[in-house]
Amino acid sequence: MKVKATASVLVTIWAGASAQDYNSAPPNLAGLPRIIYIGDPCAHYNDPETGLFHVGFLHNGTGIASVLTGDLVHYYDVRPNGNYSIVAGGPNDPLAVFDGSVIPNGVDGKPTLFHLRRGKNFTKLEIPPVISEPPAGLDVTAFRDPYVFQNGELDRSLNNAEGTWYTIISGGIHEVGPGMFLYQNISPNFEQWEYLGEWFHEPANSTWGNGDWSRIFGFNWETSNVFGLTKDGYSYNGEPFMTIAVESSYDPIQESVSSQHAQIWAAGAIATTEGENVTFTPDMVGVFDWGLASYAAAGKVLPQSSQASTASGAPDRLISYVWLTGDVFGGIVGFPAEQQGWQNTLLTSRELYIKDIPNVVDNDLVQETGSWRVVANSDLTGECVELETLGIEIARETYAAMTAAPSFTEPDRTTTSEGVIPFGRSPESRFFILEAEINFDARASSLQAGFQILASEFESTTIYYQFSNESIMIDRSQTSAAGSTTTGIDASPESGRIRLFDISDNCGTHGNRKDEEFEHDLTSNHVWGSDDHTSTSNGAGSEHIETLSLTIVVDNSVLEVYANSRFVLSTWVRPWYKDSTEIRFFQNGEGEASYSNIRVADGLYDAYPDRPQ
Numbered sequence: 001m002k003v004k005a006t007a008s009v010l011v012t013i014w015a016g017a018s019a020q021d022y023n024s025a026p027p028n029l030a031g032l033p034r035i036i037y038i039g040d041p042c043a044h045y046n047d048p049e050t051g052l053f054h055v056g057f058l059h060n061g062t063g064i065a066s067v068l069t070g071d072l073v074h075y076y077d078v079r080p081n082g083n084y085s086i087v088a089g090g091p092n093d094p095l096a097v098f099d100g101s102v103i104p105n106g107v108d109g110k111p112t113l114f115h116l117r118r119g120k121n122f123t124k125l126e127i128p129p130v131i132s133e134p135p136a137g138l139d140v141t142a143f144r145d146p147y148v149f150q151n152g153e154l155d156r157s158l159n160n161a162e163g164t165w166y167t168i169i170s171g172g173i174h175e176v177g178p179g180m181f182l183y184q185n186i187s188p189n190f191e192q193w194e195y196l197g198e199w200f201h202e203p204a205n206s207t208w209g210n211g212d213w214s215r216i217f218g219f220n221w222e223t224s225n226v227f228g229l230t231k232d233g234y235s236y237n238g239e240p241f242m243t244i245a246v247e248s249s250y251d252p253i254q255e256s257v258s259s260q261h262a263q264i265w266a267a268g269a270i271a272t273t274e275g276e277n278v279t280f281t282p283d284m285v286g287v288f289d290w291g292l293a294s295y296a297a298a299g300k301v302l303p304q305s306s307q308a309s310t311a312s313g314a315p316d317r318l319i320s321y322v323w324l325t326g327d328v329f330g331g332i333v334g335f336p337a338e339q340q341g342w343q344n345t346l347l348t349s350r351e352l353y354i355k356d357i358p359n360v361v362d363n364d365l366v367q368e369t370g371s372w373r374v375v376a377n378s379d380l381t382g383e384c385v386e387l388e389t390l391g392i393e394i395a396r397e398t399y400a401a402m403t404a405a406p407s408f409t410e411p412d413r414t415t416t417s418e419g420v421i422p423f424g425r426s427p428e429s430r431f432f433i434l435e436a437e438i439n440f441d442a443r444a445s446s447l448q449a450g451f452q453i454l455a456s457e458f459e460s461t462t463i464y465y466q467f468s469n470e471s472i473m474i475d476r477s478q479t480s481a482a483g484s485t486t487t488g489i490d491a492s493p494e495s496g497r498i499r500l501f502d503i504s505d506n507c508g509t510h511g512n513r514k515d516e517e518f519e520h521d522l523t524s525n526h527v528w529g530s531d532d533h534t535s536t537s538n539g540a541g542s543e544h545i546e547t548l549s550l551t552i553v554v555d556n557s558v559l560e561v562y563a564n565s566r567f568v569l570s571t572w573v574r575p576w577y578k579d580s581t582e583i584r585f586f587q588n589g590e591g592e593a594s595y596s597n598i599r600v601a602d603g604l605y606d607a608y609p610d611r612p613q
């Protein structure tokens, strides 16, 4: 089986159905076997001795397994047969091991794992728990997923020595809201951790602004990460960013948080007021992956000195993996929840940085509490601003390997009326990357424009942008013919918001800025035949709507849609028919869409060369 560069085996619900005939109508699939595989990504680290990056994940519900990579392209099991790196069974964790986090140069200079046991205790191997219970007097909704990190702004705020280790533990307080608890290491052997307070918390069930750009803060947080970012990647001195997994529903009868999830990010400022605890205050909050099944992102510093970065020339980076869950959280009983269980995948490795959006017209679209912040008036006339947001890219090595597959192009096209138009050529497999840019001449309120993929006479998945709520939509209602013979195959739509700003070519002082931008903008090596991702002109006048740049990754039953280096939506797609491989232009409603730089890299590489096919 070909799989993309994720840290797990990709298993679809059709696994076990290989004897089926994919040219005729599907049978009822509810009897397929159950396979248990992976859970939250966690415990990643770059081994300073070997320069190899370890990517871990909960495995079979009782331990952590991990894979190694020296290039972010190929992954190898650390233990034979993908066996556990750490299992339950010691005196501190008799029942199960949950998400952990690693200090690469920890105890005795060795990589040291901090992990959670039994839901509430944070322990370290072979010694009693270093943080044995939640802070006294707090009625916590959860207290889990320790994440260890270093941060220059925290060190300066607290007058700590440079490079002090901190840990956050995610959770929340009943009736109050979600939050994260901050600790600092105060002993050379990492055995003593001092509580510094709940440095970041939000009211229960509240939203950032009206919630349009960041979903909801929910009732409890899990698997939070903290890291410093610059325009190039990770830095100890970078600006503080976080990723946070949100549990957003609350059952007042059982007094428990569960079900509906979101995977968000936040950026902001760390501060201490005299006599008060250190705090983190967000100034922008967004969604890290809009997919309803996307959850539990786990990132780690991948230093410039790693094998992967030495070869690619990359600076220090923060590499994050998102978990695409099965239907375990959907409240579904029976098929497919039982078959899917923990059967799911980690998504493509992503590198994070601060993304500039220059030359933005300073109008109402900018002035909203959103997933961006205004950093500067970028010209003398005061008509333009520069925005900043979280940049999210497929890790450059992974992207290069994926797009090295044989590719073909499709001519530019402008659509002005409803309908579908097939590409001249279809990919040969369900493993491909489709990239394209779409320009809109107006914010036509009824326009929906994009692509149908995995299409045939009987099936199609439609991915389009619509101005009505500034969303990328994925219509899965026709994705799988199996939905008509087997109940429980999720066909609900997926969507996420991305605002296309107004861009001006007349923003005064940007003469030098362009070059600098080119150098910093990771997207520049990501777009075939185009120098600038964010401000391609559609030719008309000096002001135009920002180009929508799509990178659509299809890895059999996993679909990841990337847009403008700042948007990702991942979901499951499970077409039945073998010939459902066509790509089509799609338009609905009135308006005009111009497509350019359309290219398909056909066939992904095998990310696990040592595993049986």
Ligand SMILES: *[C@@H]1O[C@H](CO)[C@@H](O)[C@H](O)[C@H]1NC(C)=O
Pocket: 080, 081, 083, 084
């Ligand atoms: C995993 O390793 C343990 C020993 O640590 C061994 O007993 C077990 O058989 C191994 N399982 C697999 C699937 O290789």
Ligand SMILES: *[C@@H]1O[C@H](CO)[C@@H](O)[C@H](O)[C@H]1NC(C)=O
Pocket: 035, 036, 037, 060, 081, 082, 083, 084
């Ligand atoms: C995980 O479960 C699968 C299915 O039961 C099994 O084949 C595999 O050996 C298990 N892995 C380990 C490390 O025990």
Ligand SMILES: *[C@@H]1O[C@H](CO)[C@@H](O)[C@H](O)[C@H]1NC(C)=O
Pocket: 118, 120, 121, 128, 129, 132, 133
């Ligand atoms: C946490 O660990 C301590 C010390 O081992 C133990 O006394 C306590 O019962 C544990 N708490 C929970 C909630 O497991």
Ligand SMILES: *[C@@H]1O[C@H](CO)[C@@H](O)[C@H](O)[C@H]1NC(C)=O
Pocket: 195, 196, 197, 198, 199, 277
């Ligand atoms: C402030 O920090 C102290 C520990 O130094 C802690 O006991 C207290 O609960 C914290 N206050 C808040 C509001 O988090």
Ligand SMILES: *[C@@H]1O[C@H](CO)[C@@H](O)[C@H](O)[C@H]1NC(C)=O
Pocket: 205, 250
């Ligand atoms: C959470 O807020 C939404 C509105 O944003 C409301 O519909 C819902 O009832 C709230 N849930 C609880 C448990 O308060």
Ligand SMILES: *[C@@H]1O[C@H](CO)[C@@H](O)[C@H](O)[C@H]1NC(C)=O
Pocket: 469, 471, 493, 495, 496, 497
């Ligand atoms: C946008 O509108 C569609 C209906 O046209 C809806 O299904 C979708 O959930 C909305 N997207 C967001 C992100 O709110």
